[in-house]
Amino acid sequence: MSVIYQNAEDERRSRSVVFKNIRELDSDDAEERHLEDYTTVMDIIRWLGITDDIDVSAVKRTPNRAYIMVTLLSLASKDLLLDRKGWLRTEPRLQDVYIEQARSLAVVENLRRRNDRRR
Numbered sequence: 001m002s003v004i005y006q007n008a009e010d011e012r013r014s015r016s017v018v019f020k021n022i023r024e025l026d027s028d029d030a031e032e033r034h035l036e037d038y039t040t041v042m043d044i045i046r047w048l049g050i051t052d053d054i055d056v057s058a059v060k061r062t063p064n065r066a067y068i069m070v071t072l073l074s075l076a077s078k079d080l081l082l083d084r085k086g087w088l089r090t091e092p093r094l095q096d097v098y099i100e101q102a103r104s105l106a107v108v109e110n111l112r113r114r115n116d117r118r119r
Helices: 003-014 030-047 075-090 105-118
Strands: 016-020 059-061 067-071 098-101
Touching: 003 016, 016 075, 030 059, 030 067, 030 075, 075 098
Parallel strands: none
Antiparallel strands: 016 067, 016 098, 059 067
16 A cells, blocks of 8 residues: 555545444445435534535445444544534434544554454
């Protein structure tokens, strides 16, 4: 992996958050599932008061399909979203949803290596 790619990816991830415990739509249509993920996280983001115009391409399921990563337009928007994530506990439908800062590539790789050694 090139240094330029890694730096660009780390910059993108610095503006990204991960949504946990959002069930994936039960559909064979990948585009339909992706649009449902986008609509769901955008509804939550808007409810938390973030007004960024986030493109559908900035919302992706992780490879294991368990989480949704969203790249916001700025660090300020990401920080505000993380500051307000506690609001999720006030809404019964969202009490099981969690939002965390996305991890850098180096951290993800270290976790993978550690998990591989345990197996």
